[in-house]
Amino acid sequence: MSDDDRVAYLAGDDAAPLTAAERAEMDDLRGALADPAVWMEPDADLEERVVAAIADTGSHRRSWTFRYAILGGAAALLLAVGLTVGVTLHHESRPLQYAASLSGTDLAPGASGDVTLTKTAGGWKIDLHATGLPRRDKGTYYEAWLKNDAGVLVPVGTFNEPLDVVLWSGVPPTSHPTFTVTRQLANGDPASTGQVVLVGPTHRTD
Numbered sequence: 001m002s003d004d005d006r007v008a009y010l011a012g013d014d015a016a017p018l019t020a021a022e023r024a025e026m027d028d029l030r031g032a033l034a035d036p037a038v039w040m041e042p043d044a045d046l047e048e049r050v051v052a053a054i055a056d057t058g059s060h061r062r063s064w065t066f067r068y069a070i071l072g073g074a075a076a077l078l079l080a081v082g083l084t085v086g087v088t089l090h091h092e093s094r095p096l097q098y099a100a101s102l103s104g105t106d107l108a109p110g111a112s113g114d115v116t117l118t119k120t121a122g123g124w125k126i127d128l129h130a131t132g133l134p135r136r137d138k139g140t141y142y143e144a145w146l147k148n149d150a151g152v153l154v155p156v157g158t159f160n161e162p163l164d165v166v167l168w169s170g171v172p173p174t175s176h177p178t179f180t181v182t183r184q185l186a187n188g189d190p191a192s193t194g195q196v197v198l199v200g201p202t203h204r205t206d
Contacts, residue, residue, distance in 0.1 A: 095119055098173040100200035107183070108133055108197035113162060117173050117202060124169040130162035130181070130198055139186045142197070146176035153192055158184065162198075173202040 096119040104111030113130025128144065136142055141160055144167050145153045154176055157167030162181065173179075181198035 094206070097205045098202040099205050100179045100202040102130060102179065102181070102198040102200040104132060105196050105199060107195055111198055113198055115179055115200070115202075116205075117169070117179075119172070122168070124156075124172060126156055126167035126169060128159075128162055128165040128167060128181075133162055133181075133197060135161040136183065141184050141186065143182050143184045143192070145180045145182065145192060146171055146173060147178040147180060148176045152176075153180075155190070177202050 098117040100115045100117075102111075102113040102115060111130060111132030113128065113132075115129075116127045118125045118127070126144070133142070137160055141158050142162065143158045144156045144165075146156055146169055147153050154169065154171045156169040157165070159165045159167075169176075179198075179200050179202055180196050182192050183195040183197055184193055
């Protein structure tokens with residue numbers, strides 16, 4: 001039985017050319033590899049204990065050396081897969097985010113800001129910070145919107161001044177990619193006045 005045959009059998013190739021005795025030996029090793037305890041984080045002194053165990057094997061040194069080689073190879077493979085999965089899971093665990101740099105319009109040429117949109121279970125959390133816009137009170141306010149390519153607006157919240165404002169959207173920036181801020185009046189008309197003071201296209205941050 002060659003090492004390639006052993007590895008193939010351990011990998012699940014039951015057609016590998018092994019004798020009954022060899023299959024029994026490999027089945028024992030398969031069972032060992034299937035034990036979750038094999039993949040537990042080892043103690044700090046494992047290396048010394050393994051070296052001592054190998055030194056005590058006597059005539060069985062070659063057999064145990066091979067077994068440790070198989071275990072080591074399997075562990076290395078699992079580590080590589082684990083690292084890949086870990087990186088993927090870490091990447092997937094990060095919340096989906098979009099952002100935009102906002103520029104002032106002719107109505108507010110000195111204004112600028114930025115916005116971050118983070119996907120959550122409840123919708124898109126929007127963090128807005130801008131400068132160059134005066135506070136609006138007494139029946140006046142600002143309103144933020146997400147707009148799609150057809151110009152359809154979806155309101156995402158109102159505020160008095162754009163300093164560390166938190167807004168929420170029920171539509172994603174993938175379908176409504178443009179973020180705008182307008183000046184509004186509390187006159188009973190919820191539609192946009194069209195008085196845009198900040199605007200910027202959103203983009204994915206990763």
